[in-house]
Amino acid sequence: MSSDRKSPPPPRHAGKSKPGTPEGDEPQVLEQGTDSAPPACVVCFNANDPSGAAGLAGDISTVAAMGAHPLPVVTSLWLRDTAEIFDHSPIEDEQVIEQARTVLEDIDVAGFKVGFLGSADTVSAVAEILSDYAHVPVVAYMPDLSWLDEDQLQPYLEAWRELILPAAEVLVGNHKTLTDCLLPEWDSERPPSARELAVAAGQRGTRYVLVTGIMLPARGTEHFIDNVLASPQGAVSGEKFERFEAGFVGAGETLSAALAALLAAGGELQAAVGEALAFLDQSLDSGFRPGMGNIVPDRFFWALPQPEDGEGEDGFAPHAANDEDDTPDGTPSGPRRVH
Numbered sequence: 001m002s003s004d005r006k007s008p009p010p011p012r013h014a015g016k017s018k019p020g021t022p023e024g025d026e027p028q029v030l031e032q033g034t035d036s037a038p039p040a041c042v043v044c045f046n047a048n049d050p051s052g053a054a055g056l057a058g059d060i061s062t063v064a065a066m067g068a069h070p071l072p073v074v075t076s077l078w079l080r081d082t083a084e085i086f087d088h089s090p091i092e093d094e095q096v097i098e099q100a101r102t103v104l105e106d107i108d109v110a111g112f113k114v115g116f117l118g119s120a121d122t123v124s125a126v127a128e129i130l131s132d133y134a135h136v137p138v139v140a141y142m143p144d145l146s147w148l149d150e151d152q153l154q155p156y157l158e159a160w161r162e163l164i165l166p167a168a169e170v171l172v173g174n175h176k177t178l179t180d181c182l183l184p185e186w187d188s189e190r191p192p193s194a195r196e197l198a199v200a201a202g203q204r205g206t207r208y209v210l211v212t213g214i215m216l217p218a219r220g221t222e223h224f225i226d227n228v229l230a231s232p233q234g235a236v237s238g239e240k241f242e243r244f245e246a247g248f249v250g251a252g253e254t255l256s257a258a259l260a261a262l263l264a265a266g267g268e269l270q271a272a273v274g275e276a277l278a279f280l281d282q283s284l285d286s287g288f289r290p291g292m293g294n295i296v297p298d299r300f301f302w303a304l305p306q307p308e309d310g311e312g313e314d315g316f317a318p319h320a321a322n323d324e325d326d327t328p329d330g331t332p333s334g335p336r337r338v339h
Contacts, residue, residue: 040069040261041071041108042264044115045112046115051081055115055253058250064299065302068261075118076117111260112260113141123164124163126163131167139169139256139257141253161182166204167205168205169263170207170210171201171209172209172256174212182200191214194235197230198230208231210229212255224241229270229273246295249296255277283301
């Protein structure tokens with residue numbers, strides 16, 4: 001790699017024991033004398049996205065770019081482009097189980113990333129698998145599901161809240177999306193705080209929430225949004241971003257998959273959140289528009305020469321950190337990192 005390129009983040013499993021064996025099994029020991037430990041392996045449950053922007057495509061490229069090894073399990077087939085999701089075809093829950101069990105019997109897993117699971121039945125199936133690996137960290141990402149029919153959406157959310165939240169170490173999502181999921185009856189004029197969302201998730205068993213796209217109400221902050229890691233006890237850390245009008249797709253997938261890879265490599269939570277946000281920042285700074293829809297994060301920004309004039313290759317200014325449901329009308333606005 002030439003000197004004008006950034007080095008990729010290299011999370012690796014630092015310990016000698018393999019963390020992915022089912023709870024109660026005797027851990028295996030890595031061979032002594034090897035130059036380095038193998039990459040941490042992360043199981044990614046998600047929908048297949050033919051646009052390559054989000055879903056499993058986003059998970060695979062992000063986890064690989066972070067120096068970990070992705071183990072993708074297909075839960076649904078999206079019919080979508082870079083602008084919107086038109087429809088999906090859920091994979092039968094038995095087939096999801098067979099995909100996951102086959103690879104888990106062969107490979108030691110160090111982390112789970114849970115995205116869109118397709119149906120309430122598959123939510124139940126994935127939760128059963130996660131329960132067998134309760135010692136392995138789980139990062140759950142809640143995407144915008146407003147495109148789902150109501151008769152599909154409500155059973156899915158009910159199953160997710162009941163079965164996935166208890167298994168999640170960290171729940172990641174946009175402020176509006178998490179409010180709709182965790183506090184659907186919220187009727188105050190004031191939007192819920194990150195702590196209030198963490199309390200709602202914590203009542204189901206989730207330890208932390210990472211809330212993105214929080215509007216800052218104070219005068220003089222109208223052009224900024226906040227991204228906050230919170231527990232039921234309060235905010236733990238946060239990063240502010242300046243708002244820019246630009247449409248992104250796959251930002252939330254990138255953030256959550258990066259966090260899953262870092263936790264799988266043994267990273268401490270607060271440091272991992274900061275690094276995942278920095279990775280997302282740079283991915284969106286280098287984002288590109290492959291079609292007529294939204295901008296896609298470049299998760300391999302570090303493999304390209306840095307632009308000389310501060311602009312992206314296609315001429316638009318760098319942006320950072322937000323996702324598809326950041327504005328009331330559904331048009332995302334991409335914020336720039338505050339340095």
